[in-house]
Amino acid sequence: MFKNVYYMGASNISKEGFAVRIVNQRQNPPSEYDMGGKPYITQFGLDSLNESGVRQADELIDMENSSIVNMVSGELVFPTYHPFAYDSLAGGNKNAELQNVLGLGKMYTTTTQTEINNDSRFEMQIEYTNQSSNINLGFMIVEGSEQVFVDGLELKRGVDYQIDYFSGTLVMNEDLNPNAQLNILFDKHEIVSFDKKTILGTRAQMDFGDRSFIGATALYFNQSVINEKIEVGYEPTRNFIWGVNGRYEQPLEGLTRFIDQLPIINTEKASSFSIEGEVAQVMPNPNSINNPETGDPSGVAYIDDFEGAKRTTSFPIQRRFWKPSSPPLIYHSNKTLSHRNRAKMYWYNPYVQWRTKDIWPNQETSIRAQNETTDILVMNYKPLANQTHLPKDSLWAGIIATLYSGDYDQTQTKFFEIWLRNKNGSRSELSVDLGKISEDWDGNGTLNTEDIPVAGMIGDGLLDDAEDVGLDGCADESEDGWGGCLQFGETYNELLESGNTALINVADDIDPNDPNSDNWNYDEGTNDYKRINGTEGNALDAGRYPDTEDLDRTGFLDKTNDYFTKSFTLDDTTYFSGETVKDGQPTGWRLFRIPLSHFEMIDSTGNQEWNEIKFCRVRVTDTTQTWVQIAKIELVGNEWQELGVAPDSSNSYSKANSDSVFAISVINTEDNANYAPPKGVKGEYDRINEIRSKEQSLVLKFDNLSPRHKGAALKTLVNVTGDRAKSYLTYDKMKMYVYGNSPWIGNTETKVEFFMRFGLGEDYYELVQPVYNGWDETENRNTINLDLNWLTQLKLQDSTNVKKLNDTDTFSDSANIKSYTFNDENGISTGKQIKIKGAPALSRIKFFMVG
Structure with missing residues (x-):
C-alpha cells in the first residue's frame, strides 16, 4: 500500500x-x-x-x-x-x-x-474544480418542465442533454467549460400537496336524424392554493370555456334526378344541403385571489408583503446549548477579568413553560401549531459572600453558545436583538460578546474534558462511568473552590481544618462537600435549579456524552479572543425598542435592539471581522443578585439591502457613517404593541394550524438626514428566465401603503418625500410623492395606487400626444427622461411626480428601490 x-x-x-x-x-x-x-x-x-x-x-x-x-x-x-x-x-x-x-x-x-x-x-x-456530466436534480421531475441554460443559451433535450424524469438525473452530452454558468429550471411533483386542482367538463348533444345535431360543451379548470397571499408568478388560475356547435344536413334527391336528366352530365353522388357552425368563449381569470377589504376584487398578488423581510440567525433558548464562559478581556487590554471574581450563576429553562400570549399577547396560538407555550432561559446571578465588597466592574459571570458554521458570516446583519424580562428590577449591566472567544473556561491553558483518552490527547467521544467527574477533572474532596483542583494530594476539608486556606476559597457560601459547585442534581418538576448546570454526575442529563471545553468540537482548545462587545444596563433606554402589552398593562417583556455598528472591538489591534462570528457570550456584571429571563436572542438582518445616503440629485450612495443616519428594520403586530396595519391589510391565515400570522411592515428610519439628501434600500429579484420570469403585464394596478411618523411630517404639510423606483439597470420607473402623518386613510395621499396601463402608455408618449390624468398636470421629455408632475386644479404641484428613464418594461423588472 x-x-x-x-x-x-x-x-x-x-x-x-x-x-x-x-x-x-x-x-x-x-x-x-x-x-x-x-x-x-x-x-x-x-x-x-x-x-x-x-x-x-x-x-x-x-x-x-x-x-x-x-x-x-x-x-x-x-x-x-x-x-x-x-x-x-x-x-x-x-x-x-x-x-x-x-x-x-x-x-x-x-x-x-x-x-x-x-x-x-x-x-x-x-x-479545485472538476467537470461532471451527471447532475442530480432530485426525484419526480415534471416531464417536459426543465429548461437548461449554459451562459444564457438554452439547450435542447435529446441533443445537448438526456434526462431521467423519475430519478431526476440529467446527463450532459458534451463536456462544459468549468467556468460556464449553468442554470437549470424545473418543476417537481409534490408527494404531499395541500393545493387543489379541479377539472370539470360536460358535453350535451341532440341528434336530428343521422346527420344533424346541436350540442354544447363546457370546461372548467380551477387551481386553488392553501395560501391566502401569493407572489407574482405563482397565481392560482380559474378558466371557464363554453361552446355551442351544430350541423344541419338534408339530402336533395329531386335535385340529383334533375341533374341526371341533363345531357352530358351524369352525377356520381347524391346532392345534399349542409350547414355547420360553432361559437365558443374563453373566460379566463389569471388570478383568483381577491381582497375586497382593500378595494381589490379582481386578483391580488404580492411583490413583497414584507413578512419575510426579516432575516434572522437565532440562538437556542434551551439551556443545554449554553456553557459556562471564559472570562472576558478588559476593554482594549490583553488582560482578562479574574477567574476568582466569577460570581455564582446558574441558568435553566423553567419546568413549566411560559404561555406564549403572556410574552407576545398579539401572537396567535393553537394546539395544532404547538406554539401555545414557550421556553424561556433564566440567568440567576449572585455574587459570592466574599465578593460583595469588590468593584462592580470587576465582578462577572457569563454563558456562551456556538453558532453553526453556516452562520459565521454576519456581514449583512444589522442588529442584535434580545427579548428579556428583568425579574427583580435590577440595574445590572448585561454584556454581549460576538466573535472568536476563548474556550478556556478556567484559564489553565489546557483542554479540559471528561473524555479520557487511552493514549494521547483525544478520547472516544463517549462517557464512561469513571469519566463523569466534571470539567474540573477532580473529585469533590480535591476541588479548591475556585473551579480548579488541589495539587500534591491535599483535600479541601484538610486545608480548611488546618487553617491553611491560601489555596482554597473559604467564602461562607462554599459547600465543603462540593467546593466547585459542579455536582449535578435536579428533581424533575421542582423549582430548585441551583445544580442543574453541574458537570459532575450529569451522565443522564448530558445524554452520556463527556463534558468538554471544546465547544466547537474541533478537538483543540481555542484560546483566541477576537470579538465585538457591547454593554447596556437592564433599565437602558437607548436600545430599548418596545414592550408588549396585555389587557392594557405592560408584560415586562422588553425588546432591546442594538445596531451592530454600535458594537466595539474588544482589542483595537485585533483582527475582529463580522464574517467570523463563532460564539455568542452573554454575561452579567453587578454586586447584587439578578434574575434575567430571556425569550429570544437573534442576529437580525433584512432581505432589503441598505444602499446608504446620497444627495437628492445623485445616485451614488455612500454607506460611510450612514448607519447612524439611515437604517432599515421591521415592525409587526406581534412584537410591537403600538403597530396597527392599514385597513384591510392583515397577516395570512394558516388553515392547517388555524392561526393568523403576524402582519409586518418594512421600516425606513432616518435620523438627522441632511436637507436635500435621501437614503435608500434595494431589493434585487431572483433572475428567472423563460416561462417562469415574473411579469406584471397582466395587472392593472400597483399598490403600496406608506406610513409617516416624524416631527417633519404633518397632516397638511410635510417636508418628507417617499420614492419608489423599479426597473432593470438604468431603465426604470420612479414615483416620488410627499408623506403625510400616519396611513392618511381619510385622504389616501400616502397610498400608492399606480395605474400600470397608463404608465406603459406614458412611456411611449411625448409632449405632443401625452394623455394627462388632469388638465393642469405637466409633462416634460428631455435627456432620455420623461417627467410627469401631478398638479391641483390651480396648477400648483402636489409634490407627486413620475419619472421614466430609458425604456423600462413591466416584463423585465429586476429590482425595487424605496427610500
Whole structure:
C-alpha cells in the first residue's frame, strides 16, 4: 500500500483555481506556516519550483510535476514514503525543520484509530474544480418542465442533454467549460400537496336524424392554493370555456334526378344541403385571489408583503446549548477579568413553560401549531459572600453558545436583538460578546474534558462511568473552590481544618462537600435549579456524552479572543425598542435592539471581522443578585439591502457613517404593541394550524438626514428566465401603503418625500410623492395606487400626444427622461411626480428601490 499517495476526491481536476495547503492543527491558531513563517507545503517537498520552472519555492504546489500531482487521476504524491513521521522509520521525513512538529507516525504502524487520531498533527486542504456530466436534480421531475441554460443559451433535450424524469438525473452530452454558468429550471411533483386542482367538463348533444345535431360543451379548470397571499408568478388560475356547435344536413334527391336528366352530365353522388357552425368563449381569470377589504376584487398578488423581510440567525433558548464562559478581556487590554471574581450563576429553562400570549399577547396560538407555550432561559446571578465588597466592574459571570458554521458570516446583519424580562428590577449591566472567544473556561491553558483518552490527547467521544467527574477533572474532596483542583494530594476539608486556606476559597457560601459547585442534581418538576448546570454526575442529563471545553468540537482548545462587545444596563433606554402589552398593562417583556455598528472591538489591534462570528457570550456584571429571563436572542438582518445616503440629485450612495443616519428594520403586530396595519391589510391565515400570522411592515428610519439628501434600500429579484420570469403585464394596478411618523411630517404639510423606483439597470420607473402623518386613510395621499396601463402608455408618449390624468398636470421629455408632475386644479404641484428613464418594461423588472 502506498502511504505517501492521497486521493484528492475527484479526477480530471482543472489546474485553474487548484491549490493545496498543509495546516498544522497543533499550532494556536492552526496555520499553514511554521513559527518562522515558512509554508509547510515547501517543507514537505511539494513546492520547490516557481511557475517558470526555476528552482525557487513560491508557496504554490508544483502542479506541473507529475511525480507530485496527477490531475487526471486526482492523486497527490509526497516525495517520501512516510511524510508524517520524522525519520523514525525507513522512508521517513528527513527535513530537520519538521523534527519538532511531526508525530510518531502511528498511521504507518498501527490500525488503532484512537492512536492514529492522537498522533495526528496536520490537515491537508485542497481547492479545485472538476467537470461532471451527471447532475442530480432530485426525484419526480415534471416531464417536459426543465429548461437548461449554459451562459444564457438554452439547450435542447435529446441533443445537448438526456434526462431521467423519475430519478431526476440529467446527463450532459458534451463536456462544459468549468467556468460556464449553468442554470437549470424545473418543476417537481409534490408527494404531499395541500393545493387543489379541479377539472370539470360536460358535453350535451341532440341528434336530428343521422346527420344533424346541436350540442354544447363546457370546461372548467380551477387551481386553488392553501395560501391566502401569493407572489407574482405563482397565481392560482380559474378558466371557464363554453361552446355551442351544430350541423344541419338534408339530402336533395329531386335535385340529383334533375341533374341526371341533363345531357352530358351524369352525377356520381347524391346532392345534399349542409350547414355547420360553432361559437365558443374563453373566460379566463389569471388570478383568483381577491381582497375586497382593500378595494381589490379582481386578483391580488404580492411583490413583497414584507413578512419575510426579516432575516434572522437565532440562538437556542434551551439551556443545554449554553456553557459556562471564559472570562472576558478588559476593554482594549490583553488582560482578562479574574477567574476568582466569577460570581455564582446558574441558568435553566423553567419546568413549566411560559404561555406564549403572556410574552407576545398579539401572537396567535393553537394546539395544532404547538406554539401555545414557550421556553424561556433564566440567568440567576449572585455574587459570592466574599465578593460583595469588590468593584462592580470587576465582578462577572457569563454563558456562551456556538453558532453553526453556516452562520459565521454576519456581514449583512444589522442588529442584535434580545427579548428579556428583568425579574427583580435590577440595574445590572448585561454584556454581549460576538466573535472568536476563548474556550478556556478556567484559564489553565489546557483542554479540559471528561473524555479520557487511552493514549494521547483525544478520547472516544463517549462517557464512561469513571469519566463523569466534571470539567474540573477532580473529585469533590480535591476541588479548591475556585473551579480548579488541589495539587500534591491535599483535600479541601484538610486545608480548611488546618487553617491553611491560601489555596482554597473559604467564602461562607462554599459547600465543603462540593467546593466547585459542579455536582449535578435536579428533581424533575421542582423549582430548585441551583445544580442543574453541574458537570459532575450529569451522565443522564448530558445524554452520556463527556463534558468538554471544546465547544466547537474541533478537538483543540481555542484560546483566541477576537470579538465585538457591547454593554447596556437592564433599565437602558437607548436600545430599548418596545414592550408588549396585555389587557392594557405592560408584560415586562422588553425588546432591546442594538445596531451592530454600535458594537466595539474588544482589542483595537485585533483582527475582529463580522464574517467570523463563532460564539455568542452573554454575561452579567453587578454586586447584587439578578434574575434575567430571556425569550429570544437573534442576529437580525433584512432581505432589503441598505444602499446608504446620497444627495437628492445623485445616485451614488455612500454607506460611510450612514448607519447612524439611515437604517432599515421591521415592525409587526406581534412584537410591537403600538403597530396597527392599514385597513384591510392583515397577516395570512394558516388553515392547517388555524392561526393568523403576524402582519409586518418594512421600516425606513432616518435620523438627522441632511436637507436635500435621501437614503435608500434595494431589493434585487431572483433572475428567472423563460416561462417562469415574473411579469406584471397582466395587472392593472400597483399598490403600496406608506406610513409617516416624524416631527417633519404633518397632516397638511410635510417636508418628507417617499420614492419608489423599479426597473432593470438604468431603465426604470420612479414615483416620488410627499408623506403625510400616519396611513392618511381619510385622504389616501400616502397610498400608492399606480395605474400600470397608463404608465406603459406614458412611456411611449411625448409632449405632443401625452394623455394627462388632469388638465393642469405637466409633462416634460428631455435627456432620455420623461417627467410627469401631478398638479391641483390651480396648477400648483402636489409634490407627486413620475419619472421614466430609458425604456423600462413591466416584463423585465429586476429590482425595487424605496427610500
